Amino acid sequence: MFEQIASSVFTTAFLASVLRITTPILFAALASVISERAGVANIGLEGIMMLGALFGVIFSAWTQSAFVGVVGAGLVGVLIGLMMGWFSLKLGTDIILSGIAVNMLGAGGTIFLLFMFTGLRGNSAALDSRMIPALEMHFLEGIPVLGAFARQSILTYVALLCVFLVFVLLYKTPLGLNIRAVGENPHAADSVGMSVRKVKYIALGISGFLAGLGGAYMSMFYSRGFTTDMVAGRGFIALAAQAMGRGEPLGAMLSSLLFGAADALSHHMQGTALPSQLVATIPYVITIIGLSLYAARTIGKVKRARKARAQTATNA
């Protein structure tokens, strides 16, 4: 059995599925990076992805354009992000609680909205929605590793591009400087007349947009159409990916890939003797372990550094 798994893991097909599965997590992890750096813990990503998935389908069905669907999903995300901002920044709702509320909207609210807009219950199978096209690059097929990129969704490339864009945004633009300042010392930002609220609103908006794209990917490429609970915790996994990636875009990408690989592994093991339900827990278990190891390592580092300093202090 182990051999069977091993042989299927080290293949281009497996790598391809890692990329496919990582994409929505990566979008959400980047969304989390932007908001976290602005000092806002956006735990509503799960709900935003659900809403993105729903509206991607609805908009694409209405306009018969995948592009409009994806952009629409992103804009719905922006709207939800701004709404969270309004509640937490203006009305003083704890940001974590407004995130939970958004997740409620994502869970039951999407079912209601699907019915409201289309009259369908539970899934959008009967709806003629568009799919996001894959970028066919046949010349890559057969090449080890690179072959994994041969038939990926356009959004996968967008996600990878976003890693770079988020990096540039954070470190090379005035807005990024403002976001980091607001996240690190809001009083400082405030005292120079910068509007902390505005910066947080913008960060939440961008965060919502990225999560919305992640949602659209779920219903317009990963699966065909919208179904209840289809995001299945990816928004939460993304939070862990962001934390493990220390709020850096590249770090978030690497940990997203780790979770993507765990999930892909669980898919590849479905055919094996291992029961599928247990295999399905793998990404969640890995997330908890990863999170704990990361947190423990941070604590350990501080302790070791202290010890080292104590050493030099007594030697001196």
Next chain:
Amino acid sequence: MRGITKIYPNGIAANQAVDFSVRAGEIHALMGENGAGKSTLMKILMGLEQPQEGEIFLGGEKVSFASPQAAIAKGVGMVHQHFMLVPSLTVAENMVLGIEPKKHGVFFDRAGAVALTKEYSERYGLPLDPNAKIADISVGMKQKVEILKALVRGAKILILDEPTAVLTTRETEELFKQLVILKEQGFTVIFISHKLWEVKQITDRITIMRGGKSMGVHTTAGISEQEISRLMVGRDVMLSLEKEKAEPGGSVLNVRGLNYTNQWGNRMLKDVSFTVRAGEILGVAGVEGNGQSDLVRILWGFESPDSGSVAFEGAEILGEPQSWLRELGISYIPEDRMVYGAAGGASIEENLISDRAWGKRLNKGPFFNAGAIRKECDDLIKRFKVLARSRGQRVGMLSGGNIQKVVVAREFSAGPKLIIAEQPTRGIDVGATEFIRARMVELSRQGAGVLLVSADLAEVMQLSDSLIVMYGGEVVAYFEDTSALTDAEMGEYMLGLSKQSAEELGRAAHD
């Protein structure tokens, strides 16, 4: 500013019909005790708070600042007491925060920011390294960044909120020179302080505030220091406190060879040793930031030292939990009362029992003994003269002095053998201050050892029976008897100009 009234959401009236005016090109002192309403008044001028009543005029034009942006746009800039800087960013990045120069329309122009910083730092004679990270530069440097930040934004009126509190003597002198240069260039400076000699040295006029009201404007040359102090505190400062001579008993707390490096790698304590004896108040004097707060955090188990030992009545207490320290009979009045001393959202009652909630006296089986708690709290409120509507009132709604009385009531009533008092009267009114000091003396005369850490020179000198001075993380002086000490002598040690010999310092250990 005319007729400014500000009532905070907790019902405290911080400013009541305050008039305040400054002339162009002068250095104007705004004086008053903590809580007199200076900060609130300046926050209103900066657009950080909105007054319920009152008007602001700038060069004859009526203005109203809904936000700091509006105030900055009209040329008002403030250097806050706690620096408003982002540690992980560079000097230049902090300098241009909110007014970033751009490159190609979208990107941040780092080179432009550096050039701008250089230009201003040269123009106003405030030398700086634009590429250094804020986290890596000294306090004096940070203050320069703050001043330049305001100037870059076109400030004509500079508000400095207790700028010297964090500076060394040399840095203070440097700052004063720079302020005079700014004044000569036509800038107006509002200088918030409660250090008399500073104000006398550098300002042209003085506005004094007390209890949320203005006590009038005076020219600095035309008012004596006694007059200022009388206006500030409402009566002549009590210069001596009646107390019997201490009769120190055996040692309660033995601190030996403490070394400590903080998380940023700074050596905060260097071989600190001393002893607190029963029945005496041992003062720890020093300019803030010379290791006193690190010392206290270690004593209370919030940090662990690199090396050294701390023994209470002969038994090592380093690494013991706070509950055990309390069990042993150690009380602690922390410096930051709203973070450590009290829970603002909890009632007075809940705050009073936080250290004894597990005690047999207040429990009946698994439940609280509500009657006993009520009695104890009412008794404490009365004994410690806490001004409150009832014991159920939230502590956050009380004034600073009354919050501190709640903290002190709890700590002093625990029957302590050792009291660690850290800035016990900071920022509270005179009445509460005198009350707390008197109780502390009383407890020490009944046999408790007191370790009094205070940056208020008058306080440590008045209250302490014996005294150590800390400078740069070291104990630099020990005085077994404080009665003959002079300010000048203390100043020498506190500013690191002199240091006692190892032999003299060794006496602090009482071995």
Next chain:
Amino acid sequence: MINSDRLLELKFSVLRGLAAIFVSISVAAILIFIISDQPGNALFQLLLSPLGNERQMWNILERMIPFLFTGLAVCVMFSAKQFNLAAEGSVMLGAFMAAMTAIYVPMPPIIHPIVSILVGVITCGLLMLIPALLHTKLGANVLVSTLMLNFIIQFCVQFVLVNIVADRSQGALMTYQFLETAGIPAIRFNTSYGLVLGLAMVVVVSLFIYRTRWGYAIRMVGLNKEFSAYSGLKVAGIIILCQVIGGMLAGMGGAVEMLGFFDRFRWRLLPGYGWNGITIAILAKNNPALVPFAAFFLAYLSRGAVNMTIHADVPFEMMDIIQAVIFLFFAAEKFLAGYRQKMVVKKAKRELGEDLPAKKGG
């Protein structure tokens, strides 16, 4: 002694609560007008039909039962500001463990449901040690770890259900029937004596939170952690304790719901009661004594939403939207803050006028 500050605060929070409910009902009404062909009927079903007859009223009480438990669970954990969201998973696990005991361990009546519930309670209490210890020992974020834990529980229960304990003679996925000794008897209709247990737990938890040293410590840790540590409270222990208690209460809720309302275990997915619990804790402002009212309110709305689905053409899931809206406004500390400030200023001015001379050195 009358404490006028507290009174003012109370007046204001009642006012704000009513405003929040009004806003959310308005949102519901708007949605109904958009979606429904018979908006009047739908609104009637949602808001008034639960009062229709005795059966309806008992059904509200029946729906309240799991809400009571999860509401209490979240109250306890949120009181210490621990954003532990595993009440959801605990309900499922508690229900499952109780079901297993009810099916496979024969016992005399009365004792059987009690033991079954206890098995669920203890399992979930132990379960909560995982996120609590990972947090206190290693510093792992409770929010994320408990969210993950919910999914792990769901899949693990599914695994046992599908592979080990499924009754193959049935068309759908479910366990064998519970032994007859295990069920919790009904008070009337489908409303079991679990309601009484739930209300009893309200009393117990209220006493615990407000009348014992442990409850006091939990609240203090929630209000100010630094202050608690400084005072000598064992903060890490308290953080673990409140989560274990939260898990036990949620597990009890699952067990009671399972034994009181079902005769076989057939949940494939997380039941959602944990999330309801969060709404209830928010509505009750983390005060366990207010949980029954919040739970009744939510149960009422939920019954109304069911009626609306059956007798009108609006899907039940609108409930989630109403919940989210109430939730957002209820938790909004600055909602109507302008109005509050006016009240305070007026009061302060009045007092300044009245007893300014009396206040010296305050």
